[in-house]
Amino acid sequence: MRQMFASRLAILNAHKSLTNADTVRTEAESFFDILEERRRGSDIGYALRTYTAQPYRGATPTSTCALNRMVLESQYLSYIIQEVAAESEEPREVILEEATGILDEMAQNLQLHSIRLLGFVMNKVFQSVFRSIYVNEEGLTRLQQALQEHPVILMPNHRSYMDFLVLSYIMFTYDLSLPVIAAGIRKYPHIFVALMGMKLFGEMFRRAGAFFIRRGIGSDKLYWAVLSEYVRTIVRTGYAPLEFFVEGLRSRTLKSLSPKLGMMQMVLEPFFKGEVFDITLVPISISYDRVLEESLLVRELLGVPKPKETTGGLLKARTVLQEDYGCMHVCFGTPLSVRDLMKERVIHVQYNLIPRDLPVKPNKETQEFVSGLAHTVVRLQEKNVVLSPWNLMAVVLLQNLRGIDLDLLTHRTLWLRNLVSRFGAHLNWPKHVSDSEVMSSSMTLHHSVVHCEKGRVYLVEEVGPGPVSQEEGVFRLAAAVLMCASYRNPAIHVFTRPAMVAVAMTTAVNNRMDDIIRHFNFLVELFSNEFVFVPGQSVQDFEEGCSLLQLAGVIVRSDEEMHVTEEGRETIVFLRAILQPFIESYQVVFRYLCEESSETFREKNFVPNVRRFIMKLLIAGEVQSYECLSSDVQKNVLTALLRMTAVTKTKVEEQNEFTVNTAAVKRTWTFLNGVLTPQISLEARL
Incomplete structure (x- = not known):
């Protein structure tokens, strides 16, 4: 596996020397286009090639069924089931059956043949919608090493439904252990919304490693117990790298969200209880030139209901796949050792006083550590984001809502480029391309947001039939402003x-x-x-x-x-x-x-x-x-x-x-x- 991984990176290094267009540099990392090799090869050959990932060396080979059985037979879950049965005055068998149903609804069913099918489909989709997908070589090397040493938690930012697909695609491409992925669903009586509700694709994603978590579960004691034991068992056994979005939700503004701490607490608990020697957290920053959901996100912010995700709706969205979405950057950050971060803290003491199989309510110090670590991960995600010229143009445009001369927009954007460089931001500004061409190319890519008329640049407002009321006029301008703001926001942390x-x-x-x-x-x-x-x-x-x-x-x-x-x-x-x-x-x-x-x-x-x-x-x-x-x-x-x-x-x-x-x-x-x-x-x- 080491030789195969090295050979793939050697191929990328060879591509690097061919042309400047293949390489994007920031101060810290070099990025390489992973689609370049794919475009020269066979999609079916890629999907069916030999896949030889080397798992975490402390892992015990475990099947999906065995993993689920370990959860249901755990002393912790048995304790909670007994408590819930006593509180609800229901027989223990009834509560156990309910717990089994929760786990069946939740659990992933990772299968390599489904990953191959998904890889075949994604290979075509990514080549269709993205010019390039850039990945940092050093980050891949660090990740490959980390995956063999300790249980790994992959922690990407969340800007698009493409996020978890591209990460699994990269892991498969480079023979890295495939992750299991926490995916959110909303639970209504007999109705599932989001990925799980798309019958065909929901099952495919489950077999690609997604496990589904209800949102808004509140104080459902049994559900929390099944979920936490499922997550802890994955981490404790080293079953697979676990991937989750620390922000909890997909950011509708494309701005970082405050982290949610529930999943963070769950993945760290095996370390707190001394069940694993260490846990490695890997912050991942995914940056898009243009997101596929841009118009949908804006309408949600303005109160237009989000359409129900169905297989039919997804297939109708094929027109979206005919658009150009520019480039994507995926930056794998420096792995964080929880053990190193815990030095000089005494959180273990609380857990050592209580048997491992019993629930432990984290004390104030533990909560502060988990919160601080989660916020730190989000900040590291922000610092590794790669900005595009368009992000800077959006900043300037939002300060000139009545329009701005193209020459002045260019001048202000170049001024801003110098400022963000001084502030330490990572910026993908094309080399050996004139500034006017960079501006023109960015406006062409974002034709849904801006247009240029007689040398002046304006935001694009939605046009509809008939007269427009004052409220509708405000709504349309607000939609245009929020669309532009969504591309300013990836740079706002700078x-x-x-x-x-x-x-x-x-x-x-x-x-x-x-x-x-x-x-x-x-x-x-x-x-x-x-x-x-x-x-x-x-x-x-x-x-x-x-x-x-x-x-x-x-x-x-x-x-x-x-x-x-x-x-x-x-x-x-x-x-x-x-x-x-x-x-x-x-x-x-x-x-x-x-x-x-x-x-x-x-x-x-x-x-x-x-x-x-x-x-x-x-x-x-x-x-x-x-x-x-x-x-x-x-x-x-x-x-x-x-x-x-x-x-x-x-x-x-x-x-x-x-x-x-x-x-x-x-x-x-x-x-x-x-x-x-x-x-x-x-x-x-x-």
Whole structure:
């Protein structure tokens, strides 16, 4: 296997020397087009070739049926079944049968012949829709080594339904152990939605390693027990690498989401309990020039229901596969040893005091470790994202919604290219191609978002028959803005910390450092669901933002004060404009809660009512940012206020009900407006 892996990488190295077009370089890694070899070979030959993956050396060969049997016969699940039977006053056999049904619904059935079929199909699909799929060679080498040493958890970001398909495709191509993949489903009475509901494809994905998890399972004790024992058994036995999306959901905004911690806790527990020596986490960053679901994502954000995924609907989507989606980059990050990260911590003590087969509720220190590690993984995903020229163009376009001259767009994009390079971003800017050609090519690829008319570039708005009402006009422009914003968002992490420093400097008094830090910490606390911050590291975040601004020559600072340089004023204005749509979105929701909302409201009514309120303000010209209409940002505001105790949540008749502390919301609103200085510690609050 080692020789075969080495020979495949040797082929990629040979391709590298042929032409500059085959190689994309960032400061840290070299990427190679894995489709190049596929295009010269036979699809059927690729699917049927010899596959010789070398598994984790500590793994015990286990069949799917044996794995499921181990779960059902485990002492842990037996203990929970006994508890549930006692609580529900049902016979133990009835609860065991229910647990068996849950596992049957959930479990994967990984089979090599299904992977071969999927590989054959994906080979054709990927070659049809993508110009290239670039993978970092060093990352593959590191992954190959890690897979043999300890149980491996693959942790990609989640931007498209293509994500898990391309990872399995890469693993199969390079003779790496095929992963089992956590896939979400929504459970309604007798109805499955999402991948599992697509009969033909759902079964194919199951046989390709997908195991299906219901969403919204709440406090279903038995379901949680079956799921956690299933995940722990996969990790403990080394059955296969386990892949899951730490963000939990596919990001509809293409911006990183705050991590969900349930699955993270499950995969780490075998290490906490001493059942495995170590666990290796591999952050994976997947970057798209253009995502297949772009228009669907935007309509979801504006409240248009997501269509039910069916096999027929998927087959009708063949027209989508005739489009050009540019390039994809897959960056396998440096593997993280949980054992190394746990040094000087005593989390094991809690687990050593209780038999391994009994459930353990993680204590505060364990929860903080899991949360910090999950946030760190997302930050590593962000740092390894590869940006395209279009991502930078989208940033500029969103600050010029009435259109911008192509020459000025080019000038501003090139200025921004220099700034993101100073900020340390990975940028795929084509070499030996004129700047005008780069701009033209990007606009052609994204013809659904922008068009150029008489030397001026505009966002593309949907056109329909008949007269357009004011509301419909706002909706169409909002859709265009959110579509463009979805391509700005992959780059937003590059600017977040410097931009927050820029905003804090604007609202602070007399450039005093302590005031700037207070405002910065307030912004971190307020926006910690909007952007990803590692808990407890706001001091480091502030230092990072300041250091980047200093490196770019934007600020000078002392221990007491911070000032903008003359040449840095343009950058400060630009960075404040980056955050302005988010600031205005939060302000308008604060206004709704203070002026329009009843003191108590149901969760299901919140987004529709806020959307109607914002629509009126946009029509009246009282609000400028169309991004305020995004349901994601509206929900993030509510989550932030809950965390800051300006809103409280209770359960009434099986529905979430919220109570607004109007005075607290107004106080937060004034802090955001810069009218008052937030009384927040200079130290990290998160």
